[in-house]
Amino acid sequence: MNDILEFFNQNLQMIYIVILMIFVGVEIIGHVPAVLHTPLMSGANAIHGVVIIGAILVMLHMEPSNKLGMAIGFLAVILGTLNVVGGFVVTDRMLDMFKTKK
Amino acid sequence: METFLLNLAYLVASVGFIIGLKMLGSPKTARKGNLIAAFGMTLAILATIFIYPHTAQIKVPGFVYALIFTAIAIGTIIGWGIAVKVEMTKMPELVSFFNGMGGATAALIGLLEFHHNVGNPGKMFMVIAGMVIGSISFAGSMIAWAKLSGKMRKPVRLPSYNILNTLMAILIIALGAYIIYTGVANPAYIYALFALSLLYGVLFVLPIGGADMPVVISLLNSFTGLAAAFGGFLYDNMAMLTGGILVGSAGTILTIAMTKAMNRSLTSVIFGAFGEGSNAAAGSGTKIQGNVKEAGPSDAAILLNYANKVIIVPGYGLAVAQAQHVLHELEELLSKKGIDVKYAIHPVAGRMPGHMNVLLAEANVDYDKLVDMDDINNEFKNTDVVLVVGANDVVNPAAKNDPSSPIYGMPILNVEDAKNIIVNKRSMKPGYAGIENELFYNPKTSMLFGDAKSALTKVVQELKGM
Known part of the structure; x- marks a missing residue:
């Protein structure tokens, strides 16, 4: 307690x-209008990729001798980057389509 | 000075997330908003890599930096590649996939942080909560991804899965609490918790039908936000905390908005009344009486040619057939003949709210021609021809007339008010909800069977000759 x-x-x-x-x-x-729900969800999805900072912090603090830890941290940074980059790029692509209308 | 720069970077990033998300909520500013959020993210990541080690006064060996940069490069290339290549119809499963990646990151962080925080219940709570939620989000998102991409179509239900899932949730909480309070250092416990959480994520999503997947993805999206926020608590990191909580709360509201659009409650999505109802309906065999009238492309073209007002109702079938471009061609052709043409967009047309708007925008359809359900529902009675392309459940009158129907109460487009209805479908097979549609038996309805792309192409050719 x-x-x-x-x-x-x-x-x-x-x-x-x-x-x-x-x-x-x-x-x-x-x-928010329903029209934008999908891009919004996608954008929010990219923002929670901020969890990648945690993965970077883990790696910065890790003892260099910890091979398994390094491997897991390495994987975590890759996956976090996928979330961030993929999320933002795909959102931009979606929104780009709204813009190219005549 | 360095501490100031780091904190400033995180502050700017947090404000960027808020402003970015706010701007994403309006069509005019959405794209800029996304870029602002992305800028905030980049700033936060760079500050973490380059400034943080100075403020924390840690010596980071060069190869660790090399590893981090390599990982970021790999993630960027793969993520960018997938995001640029994937077709717009596959958007929902892609969001699910990326969401799963974020969840996995949170889960792995939890695994790595476990032994640093043994004996510190407060921090251990953050570690465990982040890992459990991240794992559930990852496993659940992967199942949702598999379901949406058609790798797994039918909901899978273990016997009394609701009780089973509840028991598993209790077990996970109990084991987590045990680790936090006893301060056990044996990593076997955390691995067991990890495995249980993954299993729970799978079992959580497996019984939920494909039609409800967008809601599930949105929910898991806010889960991952929550997992990131726990990471923020763990590291005293404001960017993680604000970004995570923001997505957690915004995602929850979005989830509720989606369930409202489908007239469903979150509990019925999770505990699966939908699928069971539709199975029961199919089993009891409430056969609809009547004949189906079939129309060829020329019949359809004639109907359209002599109409004054046409409303097009696009559905997921349109997207699957990649027919949005030919549909746009048809619409332009009709407009040139002086016919008033609009698109009626049901809130859950496609696989996600707003998905259909994205698909039609891709085909250069004028934004002003897309009309939301509530705004267009009164116009159907003055409409000569409604052309339903690959939509089914969103035009099923059973949602209004049949209290025993599983979709009863879902708002639908009042298509049957129009003078003529042309329904393009591949076959008489029921839609995603798995229920029959009496609209197809309506005497005003003509069925134009065939793949949306080839059927519409034929109609366009006929129209050109008129």
Whole structure:
């Protein structure tokens, strides 16, 4: 129990950010026309690729002798990049089609 | 100074995500919004690679940098290649695939971070939560991808799968809590948890029918966002935290918006009332009485030629046949003859909300000609000919008339109000929801059988000769 209380106190700012961001997310999406649901989902999909930062941090901190760890981290960075690059490029491609109309 | 630069980069990235996502919500600014979010992401990644090691005062050997750059290069080449090549009809499964990659990244981070955080319950909670959610998202997305790309068509249901899944979820939570509270250092526990989470992701999506996949993908999308946010907590990383939470909450709202468009609740999607209902309907054999009237391309062309007002209802069949270009040609031809032509877009036409708009935009169809369901539903009664191309469930009157139908209550296009209806379909086979459509037996309906592309091409040729 004490652990939880301490965690709450130590991370209060983070908790505030989380709550505020939840509202920001809800507000942003609230009034979007159905037409844009697919590109929006795709764009949001690319944004959560930010998890790649975690993969990079893991690799930067890893002991160089940890071969298995390096291999897993390497794979994680590849997959994270796939998420980011693929996500943004495919969203751009979709939106490009909306633009090329006469 | 370096700490300032790093924090600034993360701050700019977070603002970029928010502004980018906001701009994605309007057709005019959407493309720029995507680029802004991408810019924020690039900045955050570069800052992590180049500035972070200085602020954390860690010595990173050169080969680690080489590995990171190689990994990013490989990911970029593959990701870019897939994203540029894939056909627009395959968009939903592609989003699912990329989503799965993000989930896998979160899962792998969890595996690697496990032993660093033994004995620290707060951090261990973040590690475990991120890994479990990431694994579920990865496994679930892969199943959704397989289903949408047609590799796995039928929902697979183990006996009493709802109870089984609930038990598995409880087991995962219990095992996670055990690891966090006891602080066990044996990696076998985390691998067991990893395996269980993957299995849960598979079992979670397997019973859900293909028609509900967009909802599932959207849900898993917000899951991955959540997993990224837990990573943000773990590393005290603001870019990860804000980006993750933003996607988590926006994704949840998007999921709810999608279920609303289909008049379904999230619980019925997950616990699978849909598929069971349709199986029951098929089994009880509620046969529709009546005759089906068949029309050839010339009949269809004549009907269209003498109409004043035509509404086209495109469905996924159009996309599968890659017929959007010839449909656009048909529409232009009719417009030139002075016929008023519009497209009626059902919110879930295609495989995802907005999917049909993307496909038609690809074929250069004028944005103004695409009309949303609510705006066009009153126009059908003044319409001479409705041309339904490869759509089925979204024009099924059973959604309004038959309370026993599994799609009862789903808003549909009031196609049957029009004076004439031409339905282009490959065969009489039921649509994605697996139910019969009485519209096809309506005396006003003519069935134009055949692949949308070849059938429409023939109609266009006939029209040109008139």
